[in-house]
Amino acid sequence: MxxxxxxxxxxxxxxxxxxxxxxxxxxxxxxxxxxxxxxxxxxxxxxxxxxxxxxxxxxxxxxxxxxxxxxxxxxxxxNNLAGYSIGIDLGVNYILGVLTDLSGNIIEEITKPLNGINFDYIIKNIISTIENLIHMAPDSPYGIVGIGIGVPGIVDKNGNILFAPNLKWTQINVKKIIEDTFNIPTRIENEANAGAYGEQLYGAGKNIDNIIYISIGIGIGAGIMINNTLYTGSSGISGEIGHLSIEANGIKCSCGNRGCWELYASESVLLSEVEKHQALTDEDGKNIESIINEARNGNIKVLQILNTIGEYIGIGLTNIINTFNPETIIIGNRMAQFANWLTNPIEHMLEERLSTYHKNNTQIYFSELGNYSCALGASYFSISNFFSNKKLTVI
Structure with missing residues (x-):
């Protein structure tokens, strides 16, 4: 007793x-x-x-x-400066790394373009990004408390990357590689799940219990928050919403399915359509920034492509709203930069396809954090794990 x-x-x-x-x-x-x-x-x-x-x-x-x-x-x-955390957003064509304090404030950041999906090449770039962020960290009592990495693929509850179709990775243990290299606790998470946490903690999802964060980059994923808790499914791999079929006999996807949503409504579609229709006046600058500039300048071809993509995004959102009846949907990742041109076609599709009951009960926002949702969410996981190991709660 x-x-x-x-x-x-x-x-x-x-x-x-x-x-x-x-x-x-x-x-x-x-x-x-x-x-x-x-x-x-x-x-x-x-x-x-x-x-x-x-x-x-x-x-x-x-x-x-x-x-x-x-x-x-x-x-x-x-004392939010008692230690620092590193959050990595691994995209298919970029790496974004942030160094944050214990309150999630960004202290330093590094962005690198990726010009291939070879595993050794990407790991080398992840390691060099982390090394640079560690060197940038100010002195503190606890140093770097953890590393969080959001990846575009299916991640199990132990942090193993089971399948990342756009990277062509299968059964990869990045967690062990990073922990062996830096001897710092590391958390691997699906990038949309990390993004959902980032937005709920620091962005458009603040004080909202039920949100679905739609990450639209080269692929499309979803982080589903129900009653402030991430829904991960029976084996931890829910949210692969980009592989929802919207065309029964559509394009063949690397996941094995056909007509997947991300084949019609993602950054990869935007880039390929811009190239296919020779839509840019500057052929040397086929990237997101140059496409945004062309849209601002009223490039008709670019605006038409964005309108079509917006309609397909709206079709996918219709299915999600009908299935989940969420309080809020937040659209994030790199395609959120095109909010000005995607909003109208999305709203048109929802107006055309949703019942009044569903339309009136779901708010749709674009990310307040811009490109930082995933990196900040990944950093939060490390901060949370650090305090959990101390048997404390802050966030």
Whole structure:
């Protein structure tokens, strides 16, 4: 019984410390008296736990606040610079790496184009990106607390990449390679799942319990958040929405299916259609940035291609809304940069195909984080794992 009581006391202490730390992170700077009032914990408990958090470098005192009478209170602030996390968004044709503090603020970033899908080539570029971000990190008590990598493929619950069709990868253990190289805890996650977390924590999905994040890059994936929890399916591989068939006898896909949504509504389609129709005035600049410039300049061919892609995006969204009836859909990844030209054709398709009941109950937004949704979500996973190992909760 004595051991059980000791265990109970340890658990309660840990829970109290998490409650206090989260409040400081969310509301700081706050005084010990404010913490006691908001949490209902007695002042002695707050003082003891706050001192432990100060000794652990997770919070610090920043001077005195205003007083309503008597001695001015000492204010406590979350030390978001106690450590740093690395988030990697691995695209098929790019790598985006960010160094964030423990609050998810971007401190440094690196973007690299990828000119091939050879595994050794991509791993070399991932490693060099991580190395550079580590060197950029300021000194801190905990250093780099973790690495998160979002990948465009099916990832199981152990972080194994089962299949990444656009990279032509099968059964790849990137987690082991990165951990063996850097000796830093690493989390591998599907890029759309990471993006869903990024948007819910820091972007358009804030304070929304039920969202579906649609990542439209070279392929299309979905991160499904139900009651603030990521839905991963029975084996952890849900969300491969880009391989939903929208044409029964359509184009053959590398996944083995035909008529997959991503073959009609993705960045790869945009790039191939622009080349096919010789839509760019600058033939040396066949990339997203040059296509955006052409759209801004009113290039008719580019605008027609974007309109068609927008209609196909709308068709896919119709199926998703009919299936899930989500509170919010967020469109992210690199195609979100074309929001100005995709919004009208998407809305036209939804107006034409959805029932009034579904139309009126789902809000559709484009990402507030732009290209950073996945990288920030991947960084969050590492931060969360770090605090979880300390038996603490912040985010």
């Amino acid at each position: 004595k051991n059980l009581q000791t265990g109970d006391q340890t658990l309660v202490k840990t829970m109290n410390k998490s409650i206090i730390l989260k409040l400081i992170a969310d509301k700081g700077p706050v005084s010990r008296a404010q913490i006691s009032k908001v949490t209902g914990l007695n002042k002695a408990t707050v003082s003891t736990q706050a001192l432990e958090l100060i000794n652990d470098n997770f919070v610090y005192e920043i001077g005195v606040g205003k007083s309503s009478g008597g001695r001015k209170p000492v204010m406590i602030y979350f």
